[in-house]
Amino acid sequence: MAVSTRWITTKWSLAAGILGLACLLSLAAWAEVNGSWKNGEEVYAKVCGYCHQTGIGPVIKGRKLPPEYTVHVVRNGLRAMPAFPAAFIDDKALREVAGYISKSAAEQKQEAENER
Numbered sequence: 001m002a003v004s005t006r007w008i009t010t011k012w013s014l015a016a017g018i019l020g021l022a023c024l025l026s027l028a029a030w031a032e033v034n035g036s037w038k039n040g041e042e043v044y045a046k047v048c049g050y051c052h053q054t055g056i057g058p059v060i061k062g063r064k065l066p067p068e069y070t071v072h073v074v075r076n077g078l079r080a081m082p083a084f085p086a087a088f089i090d091d092k093a094l095r096e097v098a099g100y101i102s103k104s105a106a107e108q109k110q111e112a113e114n115e116r
């Protein structure tokens with residue numbers, strides 16, 4: 001009798017790989033849609049606001065943050081914040097969003113959130 005012993009390999013590593021790929025692909029699609037930015041406000045609304053308007057990241061509007069500081073944080077990341085490469089936010093858009101943030105007025109809601 002010919003019993004072919006086949007190793008039953010678990011498919012977990014494959015599943016993990018597919019999951020990781022799916023994440024990457026959705027990021028790529030996001031970047032593609034937003035390949036060119038209208039202005040700093042749009043970058044803030046579509047990227048930064050995702051974390052900084054929802055409490056995931058600290059409030060950054062209305063604090064007169066120096067644009068050079070914001071540019072540095074965005075390009076290099078800061079602890080929990082990921083870095084954004086020029087392929088995602090080009091230099092011009094980054095300058096605009098940094099200027100937009102430094103000049104923006106604080107929202108009333110933020111007063112209460114700032115006590116930390």
Ligand code: HEC
Pocket residue numbers: 043044047048049050051052056057058060065069070073074078079080081082084089097098101
């Ligand atoms: C994925 C979430 C996320 C996104 C998107 C994001 N940030 Fe952040 N950001 C954070 C977190 C979290 C911190 C706090 C980092 C820490 O202190 O650990 C932070 C910190 C900062 C700081 C420093 C604030 C301070 O109090 O010194 C600046 C400036 C900043 N982000 C700017 C931006 C800008 C501009 C964008 C858009 C281009 C952006 N961030 C997009 C999560 C995000």
